[in-house]
Amino acid sequence: MPILEAEAVVLRSYSLSDADRIVVLATREYGKVRVVGQGVKKPKSRMAGCLEPLTHIRAKFFLREGAELWRLRQCEGIHSYLGSKLSLRQFYGFSYIAELVHEYLEDHNPNPPLFRLLLSVLATGEERGCSEALVRYFELWLLRLCGLLPDYRSCSNCGRVVVQTGFYAAAERGEGCCEDCAGGKGLRIRPAAAKFLQSYQHMSPLEFAEAPGYAPAAPDLEKLTLRLIERSLEKTLKSYSHLRQTWREDGTQAG
Numbered sequence: 001m002p003i004l005e006a007e008a009v010v011l012r013s014y015s016l017s018d019a020d021r022i023v024v025l026a027t028r029e030y031g032k033v034r035v036v037g038q039g040v041k042k043p044k045s046r047m048a049g050c051l052e053p054l055t056h057i058r059a060k061f062f063l064r065e066g067a068e069l070w071r072l073r074q075c076e077g078i079h080s081y082l083g084s085k086l087s088l089r090q091f092y093g094f095s096y097i098a099e100l101v102h103e104y105l106e107d108h109n110p111n112p113p114l115f116r117l118l119l120s121v122l123a124t125g126e127e128r129g130c131s132e133a134l135v136r137y138f139e140l141w142l143l144r145l146c147g148l149l150p151d152y153r154s155c156s157n158c159g160r161v162v163v164q165t166g167f168y169a170a171a172e173r174g175e176g177c178c179e180d181c182a183g184g185k186g187l188r189i190r191p192a193a194a195k196f197l198q199s200y201q202h203m204s205p206l207e208f209a210e211a212p213g214y215a216p217a218a219p220d221l222e223k224l225t226l227r228l229i230e231r232s233l234e235k236t237l238k239s240y241s242h243l244r245q246t247w248r249e250d251g252t253q254a255g
């Protein structure tokens, strides 16, 4: 009965019985893992504190012969991203990010760059606020790391470079075409957004979140990432509508 040890972020947890919870972990070493936390709902449980969503932990878990679910043996909190000083924007932003990881990270299939992205975006969001640009940065990298973001540097049909002119995205085919080749079909991505679709690759989360000239690119980038996400998951994520609502109510406030 081998015991696995992993660095993880708690994505969600739900009740299994009076005393036990199922905890879904994004681990660096093993991808997404569901573990049973036995007795963690009891008041004296020492593990309960580090099993709240968005807690960065170190965990040990094992699988009994013939059992289907892994069991948590030990966990140790490193940092909680859902602390008490959280703004609504951070709460909904982080919740949306956790839902995206829950959807895209595969069971028992590690994606270390995605795990690093998760930690760096959470850290930036905690320190500087979870802005719309930061969430977009996360989506772009997530899509890219999952092989779902086309290059969009040049027209898929004729090869003309479209960074300066913008392009038309056909999300269902993973293509982007210049104006001539698109014939008016597809999602119009104007030059401001087309440039960010190249530059995000060389930017840290903070550089992207605070990049000058982001505002004119924002609407097209939002349409594009949401279309690609909806297309690949074949559904819309509920947590995004809460987040969108918070952005709308906050207006231009940061935080």
Ligand SMILES: [Zn+2]
Pocket (backbone or CB within 6 Å): 155, 156, 157, 158, 159, 160, 177, 178, 179, 180, 181, 182
């Ligand atoms: Zn073309």
